[in-house]
Amino acid sequence: MYEDNRIIRNAQALTTDFIPSRIFSRDGQLQAMRDDMRPLLKGLSPRHSFLFGKPGTGKTCMARYVAEELAQHTSSVAPVYINCWESTSRFKVLYTILQRMGYVLSVHRKGTPTDELMDILRKKLEEKQAVIILDEVDQLEDDKILYDLISLPKTCLILISNNETAFADVDQRVRSRLAAADHVEFPEYKTDEIMGILKDRIEWGLLPAVIKNAQVEMIAETAGGDARVAIDILRIVAESAENQDLEKIPDKLIESSLPQAQVARKDENLTRLNPYQRAIVDILTRNGRTDSGTLFRELQGIARKQKLEPIVDRTFRKYMDKMLRYKMVESEGSGRWRTYRLI
DNA sequence: CCTCCACTGGAAGATCGGGAAG
DNA sequence: CTTCCCGATCTTCCAGTGGAGG
Numbered sequence: 001m002y003e004d005n006r007i008i009r010n011a012q013a014l015t016t017d018f019i020p021s022r023i024f025s026r027d028g029q030l031q032a033m034r035d036d037m038r039p040l041l042k043g044l045s046p047r048h049s050f051l052f053g054k055p056g057t058g059k060t061c062m063a064r065y066v067a068e069e070l071a072q073h074t075s076s077v078a079p080v081y082i083n084c085w086e087s088t089s090r091f092k093v094l095y096t097i098l099q100r101m102g103y104v105l106s107v108h109r110k111g112t113p114t115d116e117l118m119d120i121l122r123k124k125l126e127e128k129q130a131v132i133i134l135d136e137v138d139q140l141e142d143d144k145i146l147y148d149l150i151s152l153p154k155t156c157l158i159l160i161s162n163n164e165t166a167f168a169d170v171d172q173r174v175r176s177r178l179a180a181a182d183h184v185e186f187p188e189y190k191t192d193e194i195m196g197i198l199k200d201r202i203e204w205g206l207l208p209a210v211i212k213n214a215q216v217e218m219i220a221e222t223a224g225g226d227a228r229v230a231i232d233i234l235r236i237v238a239e240s241a242e243n244q245d246l247e248k249i250p251d252k253l254i255e256s257s258l259p260q261a262q263v264a265r266k267d268e269n270l271t272r273l274n275p276y277q278r279a280i281v282d283i284l285t286r287n288g289r290t291d292s293g294t295l296f297r298e299l300q301g302i303a304r305k306q307k308l309e310p311i312v313d314r315t316f317r318k319y320m321d322k323m324l325r326y327k328m329v330e331s332e333g334s335g336r337w338r339t340y341r342l343i
Numbered sequence: 344c345c346t347c348c349a350c351t352g353g354a355a356g357a358t359c360g361g362g363a364a365g
Numbered sequence: 366c367t368t369c370c371c372g373a374t375c376t377t378c379c380a381g382t383g384g385a386g387g
Binding site: 112291292293313314317318321334335336337338 | 348349350351352362
């Protein structure tokens with residue numbers, strides 16, 4: 001298929017969505033999660049699990065890996081992956097779950113009440129059990145969905161978050177049930193562990209002998225314990241070497257790809273913003289730390305100049321909330337002395 | 344001590360776009 | 366076609382917060 005490729009064999013293996021054929025340096029976590037899900041094989045209720053740890057520590061990868069593994073053992077279990085970043089509402093989460101379980105919703109896309117989706121899901125689960133992965137679960141805007149899902153029979157939930165205290169302010173009933181879930185911690189990778197992961201990806205994704213061991217080590221060191229960053233750098237390096245028709249990866253390409261990997265991340269974030277939020281980013285770039293009142297007044301000024309409809313102050317605060325959740329902006333202080341600043 | 348000020352954020356209502364029902 | 370209903374988003378309303386300044 002890629003006869004003329006000199007560097008890349010399988011581009012998919014160089015992405016962070018790729019589910020590898022084996023998991024590195026995570027034996028304890030792997031065993032724990034297999035044990036949690038095992039009851040599903042006998043049609044019993046499994047134990048839910050909660051995975052936490054910094055970005056790029058293998059949480060998502062592990063969850064998808066064990067879910068797929070189980071699905072290969074038995075056809076009665078469906079693996080369902082949901083990113084709560086993309087599906088923040090109760091409706092969207094249910095809609096996406098049903099879609100992933102193969103329920104065709106083309107008949108009524110909209111105008112379907114959420115409770116009805118819940119009923120459909122319950123019926124679906126009578127035929128087939130599910131492992132539902134809720135990634136970035138702290139991004140959910142409506143935690144009622146957690147209550148809905150956690151009380152489903154014969155369903156295994158895998159919840160993923162960057163911080164262990166993601167459920168500090170959810171409903172008491174949900175919290176007590178979550179306390180019983182298996183808390184699985186993912187510590188940061190060490191450089192040699194990152195190297196193990198990279199070498200695996202290289203074996204699948206690249207043609208033989210295009211990258212040197214010392215170069216892999218260089219990438220692993222710059223990644224700072226974040227496997228996601230390491231894989232991003234590897235992909236960008238490989239892609240640009242391929243585009244330049246090189247046969248091997250030169251050292252200087254690795255150095256120059258580092259900032260590129262960071263910019264790619266930032267752009268990804270900007271596309272999620274509306275014109276007002278982009279204007280807010282502009283103001284914060286110009287002003288640095290800014291208090292809420294000033295920020296709002298400047299925003300109204302810019303909106304007028306750009307012929308955008310003026311927005312009401314409450315809407316502005318909602319936008320700021322979102323940007324805080326996206327971790328693009330951080331706030332300091334409280335009440336009327338609160339200030340915002342770009343991260 | 345009390346009241347004012349500037350901002351916060353929950354709750355309810357209005358509006359929009361789109362599909363379904365009649 | 367019109368009417369109705371849905372979720373999503375924005376607006377309106379308003380009680381709450383806590384330092385400033387009398």
